[in-house]
Amino acid sequence: MENKQFDISNRLFIPLLIIAIEVMVCFIVFTYLAVAGAKGVVTPQEITVSGEGKVYVKPDIALTRLGLTTEADTSEDAVSQNNDKMNNIIKEVKALGVEDKDIETVNYNLSPKYNYSDGSNRIDGYMLSQEINIKIRDFSKISEVIQKATSLGANTINQLEFNVDNPEQAKNDAMKLAIEKAKEKAKAMSDSSGLKLGKIVNVYEAGTPSS
Numbered sequence: 462m463e464n465k466q467f468d469i470s471n472r473l474f475i476p477l478l479i480i481a482i483e484v485m486v487c488f489i490v491f492t493y494l495a496v497a498g499a500k501g502v503v504t505p506q507e508i509t510v511s512g513e514g515k516v517y518v519k520p521d522i523a524l525t526r527l528g529l530t531t532e533a534d535t536s537e538d539a540v541s542q543n544n545d546k547m548n549n550i551i552k553e554v555k556a557l558g559v560e561d562k563d564i565e566t567v568n569y570n571l572s573p574k575y576n577y578s579d580g581s582n583r584i585d586g587y588m589l590s591q592e593i594n595i596k597i598r599d600f601s602k603i604s605e606v607i608q609k610a611t612s613l614g615a616n617t618i619n620q621l622e623f624n625v626d627n628p629e630q631a632k633n634d635a636m637k638l639a640i641e642k643a644k645e646k647a648k649a650m651s652d653s654s655g656l657k658l659g660k661i662v663n664v665y666e667a668g669t670p671s672s
Contacts, residue, residue, distance in 0.1 A: 477517040478625060482635040484666050485511050486643035489659030490651060507662065510646045514638025518631045520623035523597040526567070527610050528617035530590045536571060539587040546614040547591055553609050554595060563596035592619070596626075640664065 487509050529550070531543035551564055569591050576585035595610075597603050607618060625631060644661075651658040 476623075478520055478623070479515055479517055480625075480628060480631045480635050481513060481515045482632060482639050482666060483511060483513045484636065484639040484643060484664055485509050486640060486647065486661055486665075487663040488647050489662055490656040505659065508647065508650065510643045510650065512639040512641070512643030512646060514635040514640075514642065516631050516635045516638070518625050518628070520625055521598065522626045523600060523603050523621065523623055525595050525597065525603075525607065525621045526592055526619040527595060527607075527615040528568075528590065528592040528619060529615050530588060530617070532574070532586055532588045534586050536573075536587040539571060539589040543589045543591060547593070550610050550613045550615055551593070553613060554606055557602050557606055557609060558599055559595060559597060559602075559606065563598070565594045566591065567594050568592035592617075598626075636666070 487507050489505050490508050527550070529543060529547055531539050531546065533539040533542055554564065555561060569589075571587060571589045573584045574586040574588055576583050595606065597606055603621070607621075611618070640661075647658055650656075
C-alpha cells in the first residue's frame with residue numbers, strides 16, 4: 462500500500478484576506494425655505510450616503526476537515542473500530558500542538574450496507590463515517606498534522622483553508638473606514654450644494670441597521 466506524503470507548510474503561499482463592509486449613513490442637513498410670509502425658515506432634512514471600508518488581514522489559522530470511514534460486519538464493531546482509530550488520530554494531532562478546543566466532530570453517521578443479490582435485500586454489514594474539523598494555529602505543523610492523520614487511517618481531506626480566528630477587530634476597522642468615507646462624501650455634497658451638514662442620525666450596514 463502506498464504511503465502518501467504531504468509536503469505543504471514549507472511552500473505555502475498565503476494570500477491576505479479582505480474584509481469589506483459597506484454602510485449607509487444618514488445625516489441631518491438644514492435647508493432654508495420661504496413659507497406663508499416668513500423668510501429663511503430653517504427646515505431639517507435627511508440625506509443618506511454610502512461608504513465602503515476594506516482592510517487586509519493576514520490569516521492566523523488553517524482549517525482542515527479530515528474524514529474516516531470504517532466498515533465492519535456489525536454496528537458494534539464499526540463503532541468500536543472507528544472510535545479507536547479516531548481517538549488515536551486526535552491523540553496524536555494534539556501531541557503535535559493542536560488544542561482540544563480546536564478539534565470538533567462535524568459529522569458522525571452510522572448506516573447499514575445492503576446486499577441486493579439473489580433477489581433479496583439483506584443487511585451485509587455496517588459503515589460508519591466521521592469527520593472532524595481541525596484548526597491549526599502553527600502553520601509549520603500543517604503538513605505534519607495531515608500526514609499523521611492519514612497515516613493513522615484518515616482517508617479523506619475535504620478542505621484546507623486559511624482564515625482569521627477573531628475577525629472582529631478587522632471588521633471594526635473596516636466599519637470606521639466606511640463611515641469616514643461616507644462622511645467625506647456627505648461633506649463634499651454639502652459644500653457643493655450650500656447645505657449645512659448636521660450630525661449623523663443613523664448608520665446601516667449592508668441594508669441592516671447597525672446602531
